[in-house]
Amino acid sequence: MSRPQSPDVPAFRRAMGLFATGVTVVATTTPQGEPICMIANAVASLSLDPMLLLVCVDKRANMASHILQAPGFSICILSAEQEALSDYFAGRWRGEPPPFVLKEWIGGPLLGGCIAGIGCEKVQVYEGGDHWIVIGQVTALHSQDSLPDPLIFYGRRYRYLASA
Ligand SMILES: Cc1cc2nc3c(=O)[nH]c(=O)nc-3n(C[C@H](O)[C@H](O)[C@H](O)COP(=O)(O)O)c2cc1C
Known part of the structure; x- marks a missing residue:
């Protein structure tokens, strides 16, 4: 058993990074109709009746002001094949953007190829x-008929499901 760690920010981030999650794109639209996207894994199902979910958005992120003024948003769950889009929408991508399609949808845009959209x-x-x-x-709600492999984030790295 390892020693208890003092709860400073790096230790907290390290500990929470051990909570394996999927990776989503949270997307909304400006009043001018421009789509705005950001990667988020701080997403949770909140209530079934009514059906509610929550997403936590850094107050310093470009997304913050947009989602505060928008009437709606969407959450698109990324597949393992969409890792490049995760880097792109997290502002970690340099160079030519990876190809993607954003369709106008209900609440916010729907990302082509996502596993599910809410x-x-x-x-x-x-x-x-x-x-x-x-x-x-x-x-x-939108989901693929097949069950594609999800993109997973764990230990501050992307991971993939091991095949059964
Ligand atoms: C896997 C992963 C998960 C993330 N989860 C969140 C999150 O839940 N909330 C958040 O505000 N930022 C999260 N981020 C960081 C934002 O995606 C990133 O800081 C943001 O795109 C920066 O936006 P800006 O440069 O447009 O302000 C995450 C990044 C990655 C790579």
Whole structure:
């Protein structure tokens, strides 16, 4: 058993990085109709009745001001084949953007090839320290008929499902 660590920010990030998650694109649209996208893994299902989910958005992110003023947003769950898009929408990509398609949809844009899309009406925003906790009521669902492999984030790296 390893020693308890003092709860400083790097230790907290390291510990939370051991919570394996999927990777999503949170997307919204400006009043001019321009799509805005950001990678987020701080996404959770919140309630079934009504159907609610939450996403936590860094107050310093470009997405923050857009999602605060938008009536809705979407969450698109990335497949293992969409790792390049994760780097791109997280601002980590240099050079020619990887190819992608964003379709106008309900709540926010729908990313072509995503495993699933959840369109939301924004219903609440709470302060959560240096992030906004944005709550959406589900207004649209999209999923692929097949069960594609998801992109996974664990230990601050992308991972992939081992085949059964
Ligand atoms: C796997 C992964 C998960 C992330 N999760 C979140 C998140 O849940 N919330 C958040 O605000 N930023 C998250 N980020 C960081 C943002 O994607 C990144 O800081 C943002 O795109 C920077 O935006 P800006 O340069 O346009 O302000 C994550 C990044 C990665 C690579």
